[in-house]
Amino acid sequence: MQAKTITSRPIETTTSSPMDPGIWSRLPGELLERILALLPLKTLLVLRSTCKHFNSLLISPSFLSQTKAHLFSSFLLLSHPQSHPRFPLYDVFLGRWRTLALTLSLPPTFVAPHLISTSNGLLCFSLPDSFLIVNLLTRSTRTVQFPNCPFVSATLIAAHPSASSSPMSPHGFNIFILCSNSAFVYDSEADRWTRFNGFNPILSESSHHEGVAHSGSLYFTTQDPFSIVGFELATGRWDQLSAHLPPGLTFIRLASSSDRRLFLVGGVGQDGISRNLKVWELGGGGMHWDEIATLPELMCRKFGSVCYHNYERVYCLWHDGMICICCYTWAEILVYKVGRRTWHWLPKCPLLPEKSSCGFRWFSFAPDLYALV
Template identity: 65%
Template sequence: MLAMSRFQIPATSSPEMEPEIWRRLPEELLERILARLPLETFLNLRSTCKRFHSLLFSPSFLSQTKTQFLPPLLLLSHPQFHNNFPIYDSSLSRWRTLTLPLPQPCGPHLISTSNGLLCFSLQHSFLICNLLTKSIKTIDFPTYPFVLATLISPPSSTSYKIFLLSSSSSSSNSAFVYDSRIRNWARFKGHDPILSESSHQEGVFFNGSLYFTTREPFSVMGFDLEIGKWERMNVNLPEELAFARLVSDYKKKRVFLVGGIGRNGISRNVKVWELGEGARNWVELVSLPELICRKFVSICYHNYEHVYCFWHDGLICVCCYTWPEILLYKVGRRTWHWLPKCPLLPDKWSCGFRWFSFVPDLFALA
């Protein structure tokens, strides 16, 4: 026993690897190790040294991280959050807080997200941000005020566009499109249709156009982003709609319609349809279960202007500006469920909740 005790390592000691050994670690092996870190850990690690920071622009490292550590996130914006945003990682069923390096005290307001880019509205300009590369671009408004703005950055694209519908007297009946490739706004004059009563519903991107629902009598209008032309979709919508919202899964080129069924502006049921092959008709997919429908209707209280919908990683998200929960429909499993209120929200907040789908992307250029 005495002889063995000479070789025992004290419990308080912690052997460390020699720095010379770490220096000899092959670059490709280091990249593989770092590529498997959680997103939050990697972002914190980048600021420790120039070597780790430069990895973000290494083609070999980007090819490994593209599909490994960048999960889609649900991001919640609220006027009281300023630069801190709660995010929900559905793959881990976990809430986190995301802090963005935004200028203060200008109070940027998040209005749109697309393909790893965030679009904020400032006093006189837009702010386009990629939080992974920490790149920020400021773009002056072409007109003010405006009705709505939508950021469009298709997957695998190195450019983006911003669609803006003017509400000013000097440029009424005009749409503006910013193209990051030429860094300039284009103005398209002509009739702008009466869009949906929801000021929180963005246009949905499909086949090179942005699509919107109009007010009653409901219809679908498309705006071609290249030629700047409005065109009504020649497909009859379901009857007895109380409200209508569009959702697009542009990766698989699918368009969905979420609508309330009822009379006199009162929904008795909520259904989901998909645009049929050849864009000839709307095919009913599912109805909202009765108990969930009762809760949804009580939340809206038949005031559907606060309802907006969007696509997120196989989910159709149905949200209300005045309610902190999200109603989720999982398309693949045809199931409904509620995402409960974020635990980071104070109880006293009763409105101003704006949810976005955020898919971090290292290739998206601001």
């Protein structure tokens, strides 16, 4: 059989012609939004400054609805004296620390700020005589002068762009501070403080004590004998939560989820020493606490060694489906994933020096271009 001879031909190469501005300038707005929605966040931030058209396009409701789901992940943000002015971020979805930390740029005349609260994309820093509210993505800031009263607790409550989560300032933010004999609430839209006199609870001596926002109120835990009290933001009225606390508690902390569930984290034991760590959820229309989780024994031993049974150092926060239990003197976080009902220790931050002292302050941070300052 005679073999066939196969000859190869050189592959023809073509050079791409430049894009015709006449065609691209007539691109429908809906298609342009769809293309821009695929860009990474860093590119979008640069694009905003190129022209007024892009700047207005990127803050339009239609564009926001396309991009928000994939652009804005949420992170655990770490504030520590040895990391200032940088703020390391832990990406829970990827399960690792980001190598690039956020940096706060301030004029040289500013004293080093102290991060005290975060809410819906905004950060609240404490300065010697004022609060500094910051959106790190837009680099926008607002300075709010302290009222004439030393405060023991400060909480930022920012409205969500798609829902009115701040009852007093539905399109801005509120700052709540608790003084020795009164409470003050700042309304960003009205740009004024309102003073509320009345009941003054003796709060737990936690190193990181913020109010927990839930159903239009801020809730706090009080010292032994433990109780939970709430401040209604719209009326300034104090009320004690009617649900009876579980027996044998050695300390209590609160966490509130984005879907309006209130959780209680507490140690159970005797003589002020916790033998177990449990989680309860408020049920029955706010009338009782339902136990939902117990920390495994080995992890409980580690938790006890971390805080040395000094529970004033312990605080809690809610982040992306997890209850985070933190310690002011420890670089790791103990988390309970509510949906999966599992416990985990998150890894230490590699961006900190090997020998880092106390001062670990963790916050839930969801970057948002549209959070108003």
